[in-house]
Amino acid sequence: xxxxxVGSVALDDLETPSGKAENVVGGAxxxxxxxxxxxxxxxxxxxxxxxxxxxVLDDLAARGVDVAGVEKRPGTTLxxxxxxxxQLNVRDTLHLDLGVFADFQPNIPEYxxxxxxxxxxxxxxxxxARVLDQLARPKLVGCDTMNHWIQGSRDVLDALLRxxxxxxVNDEEAQMLTGDRNMVKAAAKILDSGPKxxxxxxxxxxxxxxxxxxxxAVPAYPLEEVCDPTGAGDCFAAGVMGELARSGDVSAQGLxxxxxxxxxxxxxxxxxxxxxxxxxLTREMIEQRYQLFVSLTDIxx
Amino acid sequence: xxxxxVGSVALDDLETPSGKAENVVGGAxxxxxxxxxxxxxxxxxxxxxxxxxxxVLDDLAARGVDVAGVEKRPGTTLxxxxxxxxQLNVRDTLHLDLGVFADFQPNIPEYxxxxxxxxxxxxxxxxxARVLDQLARPKLVGCDTMNHWIQGSRDVLDALLRxxxxxxVNDEEAQMLTGDRNMVKAAAKILDSGPKxxxxxxxxxxxxxxxxxxxxAVPAYPLEEVCDPTGAGDCFAAGVMGELARSGDVSAQGLxxxxxxxxxxxxxxxxxxxxxxxxxLTREMIEQRYQLFVSLTDIxx
Numbered sequence: 001x002x003x004x005x006v007g008s009v010a011l012d013d014l015e016t017p018s019g020k021a022e023n024v025v026g027g028a029x030x031x032x033x034x035x036x037x038x039x040x041x042x043x044x045x046x047x048x049x050x051x052x053x054x055x056v057l058d059d060l061a062a063r064g065v066d067v068a069g070v071e072k073r074p075g076t077t078l079x080x081x082x083x084x085x086x087q088l089n090v091r092d093t094l095h096l097d098l099g100v101f102a103d104f105q106p107n108i109p110e111y112x113x114x115x116x117x118x119x120x121x122x123x124x125x126x127x128x129a130r131v132l133d134q135l136a137r138p139k140l141v142g143c144d145t146m147n148h149w150i151q152g153s154r155d156v157l158d159a160l161l162r163x164x165x166x167x168x169v170n171d172e173e174a175q176m177l178t179g180d181r182n183m184v185k186a187a188a189k190i191l192d193s194g195p196k197x198x199x200x201x202x203x204x205x206x207x208x209x210x211x212x213x214x215x216x217a218v219p220a221y222p223l224e225e226v227c228d229p230t231g232a233g234d235c236f237a238a239g240v241m242g243e244l245a246r247s248g249d250v251s252a253q254g255l256x257x258x259x260x261x262x263x264x265x266x267x268x269x270x271x272x273x274x275x276x277x278x279x280x281l282t283r284e285m286i287e288q289r290y291q292l293f294v295s296l297t298d299i300x301x
Numbered sequence: 302x303x304x305x306x307v308g309s310v311a312l313d314d315l316e317t318p319s320g321k322a323e324n325v326v327g328g329a330x331x332x333x334x335x336x337x338x339x340x341x342x343x344x345x346x347x348x349x350x351x352x353x354x355x356x357v358l359d360d361l362a363a364r365g366v367d368v369a370g371v372e373k374r375p376g377t378t379l380x381x382x383x384x385x386x387x388q389l390n391v392r393d394t395l396h397l398d399l400g401v402f403a404d405f406q407p408n409i410p411e412y413x414x415x416x417x418x419x420x421x422x423x424x425x426x427x428x429x430a431r432v433l434d435q436l437a438r439p440k441l442v443g444c445d446t447m448n449h450w451i452q453g454s455r456d457v458l459d460a461l462l463r464x465x466x467x468x469x470v471n472d473e474e475a476q477m478l479t480g481d482r483n484m485v486k487a488a489a490k491i492l493d494s495g496p497k498x499x500x501x502x503x504x505x506x507x508x509x510x511x512x513x514x515x516x517x518a519v520p521a522y523p524l525e526e527v528c529d530p531t532g533a534g535d536c537f538a539a540g541v542m543g544e545l546a547r548s549g550d551v552s553a554q555g556l557x558x559x560x561x562x563x564x565x566x567x568x569x570x571x572x573x574x575x576x577x578x579x580x581x582l583t584r585e586m587i588e589q590r591y592q593l594f595v596s597l598t599d600i601x602x
Contacts, residue, residue: 087482222516257600299558
């Protein structure tokens, strides 16, 4: 079924303990679209500047991503330069130029409005709400956010959360959102605030899902080298939403399967700089890694 | 089968964000013996001072712990006063008085020497080696250590590691031991140094096992309140070793089952101060929590 994503597209300069990569295509919507395209057709809403390479959009289109919603606007593409510490969950922003992203107003093409699944990547919650206003009747809406909005746009974010089905945040964001360091308590508060499901990302430790009385934890796949963590969270969300849209199965079991596919996509993308690792993936490689997660976590009954 | 443990017995004063508890029985061997006694008879080797309450030893004996190896010596029992931070993996030692533990020399009673399973809790690796010298032919030896010995007694520790089957350390210790922050690389180096299995404890994130080409990860059970983390690692080791000694099954599957029982015991002990939570446990409660771990991690095939 149709999967819509709204979010940033960027050009990144990346420094990690493994090396450097410059002028790499990035942004949450880009990572999401690349990763979700292995599961289902994707509809993408974003803004790029005149400097954005057309061949990237062509490549996305060839992968089943509808880029009609990616507006090319006068000016430059969002540029981010970041440096990761030895401890890869810590990073510094060395340079940020919002470019055309500064006044991004998501306009949903008319024929996108019947999308069954939608993912609101991390942008201003006022814009995320505006996207929802334009959708007919999505079956499931997923949403990301960040510290900036939690602290600076709390009322708008709270109103948005009442309209989304699934929140995807990391543990720090869950704590900031609720004041609880304990993830069981934090999740309970988040579930009280609107979403039926919350997925809490814990970086190298994996992810934990809370939905009503159910809880599901998936460790991260232990990798010998994490080259570049950029986009891991977006690819995780893409695997989850992509598999849900592909299967249409939003049962507890369907959700678990989707979360593992999310973990699979997150584990792949960090193995090289930017989205490079995604470009050479096949469904078979994705299925193989799914089975690695099964054997990683399989408890004898 | 017979399970031997050698380690510290202490009287602790504990401060955690949940409150305070004074004069609580502690020490690695104590936690281990309490937790392992639910699985198999335990033989305990330790030293206590004249101030140590006899009723604790009587209680342990009533639980199937052979305390013939617990020497009562002139002087006072090891005393530790610790304060945990909001982030429970950080703690300060406010007071430490080694008492009779200062010149603890583990003497293994003659009839303990045929023990099939042995756990060397965290003490000087020279003493751990001395224990091994006194054992006939154990089927499986597990071993803990800490930063103090990794930095200060490296040669002795390295020699010991060549004689143990399973090393149980936390992620910081694994990093210190190998120089690798990446746990896959750290584990590979540890497996090269002697042990056939390494269990890396990651606190609130659970545990990961590396053995040859196999890797197994168990998330920690998400608890609404962690009251006191003291003894969690010792109870984890106790569940692992206790189940291995009970079943005699040291196959990959048997080891996985044992690691989950370890996680179960670790998840219980942190729910109250000191070993208090262990005292009221039953086998049925342990089996129920084992099943909670199964459902927590169960991935649809």
